[in-house]
Amino acid sequence: MDKKLKLTDDILLSVEKPARYLGNEINVVGKDINDIDIRFALCFPDVYEIGMSHVGLSILYDFLNKREDTFCERVFSPWDDLEKIMREKNIELFSLESQDDIKAFDFLGFTVQYEMSYTNILNTIDLSGMAVYSKDRSEDDPIVCAGGPCTYNPEPIADFIDFFYIGEAETTLPEILDLYKIHKNNGGTKEEFLIKLLDIEGVYVPKFYDVTYKENGEIKEFKPNHKNAKAKIKKQIVMDLTNAPYPSKPLVPLIQTVHDRVVLELFRGCARGCRFCQAGMIYRPLREKDVNVLKKQATELIKNTGHDEISLISLSSSDYTGLEELTNYLIDEFGNDKHVNLSLPSLRIDKFSLDIMSKVQELRKSSITFAPEAGSQRLRDVINKGITEEDILSGSSQAFKGGWTRVKLYFMLGLPTENYEDIEAIAKLGQDIVEEYYKLPKEVRKRKPQIVVSTSFFVPKAFTPFQWTAQDTYETFMEKQTFLNKKINKKSIKYNCHDAKTSMLEGVMARGDRKISKVIYSAWKNGATFDAWSEFFRFENWENAFEENDIDPLFYSSRERDFEEILPWDFIDTGVTKEFLYREYLRAKEGIVSENCIDSCMNCGAKSFGGGICYVD
């Protein structure tokens, strides 16, 4: 029998990639609405191909649907061609699985991965036929919730979301759903449910908190307005990753997405302590998954999906204690005539990794990637990026000897304390790598090396040692980029750069407070959606939004904060203490490096979770 579809054939055939809207993927979950208690619409607020490539979404979809009482369905942002038709014909946004309107659901949950998707969140709520501001929504509307890395500073979107879950959803959501089921069966208002939520660790209900501001715009006070509301919201995380739920039959889209591959999660968290990196701080402590479980999952996942690539993901794969055992196993099991490729992003380039890569890419040598982030050793010490020039040069040299000719280098412009010598050092480092290549004997140099330098602009993030620092202004960013562009020897190095407007906006969102909600609303009203897409991004939408609300973006992006200032996200407890972050900030300014979690404990506070790397000898 043909699947019931919300959109008629004439609409589907008039839009790009109609398969985005069908919900007919391999391993899709179907449930009878009459057999379940809770309908959960899980939304990745971007286009289908992006959302479907996100492993977090896959994990959430799987573990929510493992519950017999819950049917979790997916929703993505419709592409602009469909959105136009939906608005013309008054078609409300629907889920992919049952193709029912989002309005019929109990929950609409967003996974928020990047700041530039905020307007898509508003657009999703609006396309569902609901009021964008929480306070304007009715009892009949689904409860709107959100989680993910951006929600560690939930304030910029606090006015649109009924509640946030801070941390990893596997721990908090089941408890929330249990509570909701009882609430739904007993009958009660949304308000009553939100009050009950205040008892659950890790849940933040913005309406039960008031913020007052000083005349200079800083926060004067942030405090609960309900007796049950906790003063601190403690992040919730999975401590036993080995036995945590993981999809064995993930969805396989019928159309090509960004990443069509089997994903193995080696560990969560990171031991490295790079001072600019939010993920490295908020996901602490590092928790590994057992290598034997990963082996088992690899076999199962290839069988259930038919993918031809396995990707090992984590923040710094080289730190996985079972890496050698795992990669050897995967090469034996899937290499050769099985035609399954192994991809190892975020791998430190050294002899070991080059050996592995030679084995997995025996015929086709792709490129080698380094992320030194800063050009000079001085600045790398400031950001605590534990990679030396020697590492990079010897890594490149070994790679060249091994037959690779393409090297990609990633840097950030605008890191704290950066000066023009540091920027010039980026050009020099690139050139030094080129020279490493020409040290090879002539007869082995088959072609010109391809060295690609890419820069992005530094965005200070909440819960990092740089959360107090001033971001460079747009003008400074562009001057620095122009300077570097002139310094790079284009004969041998390709330079990828881009405009700084998005980075500047990210800078505002990442450390914004509740006042920013109005700006996001105005920008969306002005027409902003898909801001992460250069073809849709219009800076005017945002410029006007700041003006309309009389808000100075530089107050948020380019202002140095005092240690005493109440930061908008201070009420969230990630386990990593503010004192540790500030200690790291001071050390950064003096260029003092800190040891990583493998070598020594810097007492960040994550030990309070009682597990992970903090308790490994």
Next chain:
Amino acid sequence: MLIRIKFAKEGTMKFIGHLDLIRNFQRVFKKADFPIAYSEGFNPHPIMSIGAPLSVGITSEAEYLDVKIKEDIDINYQIKNLDLHAPEGIKILDITVLPEKAKSAMALIDAAKYKITVNNITITEDMINNLMSKNNIIITKKNKKNVLKEIDIKPGIFNIALGEDGDLLLLIATGSRMNVKPEIVLDNLCKVNDIEYNKFDFKIHRQEIYYISDNKFLPLDKIL
């Protein structure tokens, strides 16, 4: 050894384009542990091809995929095995072993039979006669150099008739020598008869793909 897999493409699978369909088959073969042969070289890929890719929006009960295999297969088992692993909407119907010097499907195909179900308008014999009584049916089409070119599609319409339910039945040229699209025939039929119709409100279904041998139309898996 080359084999030709006959399959149906139905339901929501009609929205999946040719390249994605190929990728889906690659995964089906992997899941089914099917002994497909890979090409040599820097970037080995499974050797398979579809002779006449179906446009998005069209369903079919007779599609053909040529596949190179590296060892003998049990045909009855593999029909079931592949079908089990295929996405919903793909039905594996048959497998034919091709003779050693068989032409590829792409080189072989001459024609295809379609059934068009139109909503909102009624097609009559008179309307068909109005179209076919013309000396030629000229359409403009961009060629490979992106230059507009006039083509007469009348020689490519081998048969056009009304079906029992008022459907339009077409046997038209398909493949590399001449290719007539069913929706273009419908479009010209409506134009000649001054009928307005919704460009998206009809269903096209492919019923068979043929090659011509001794002036006979033979289904693609009927190997002589």
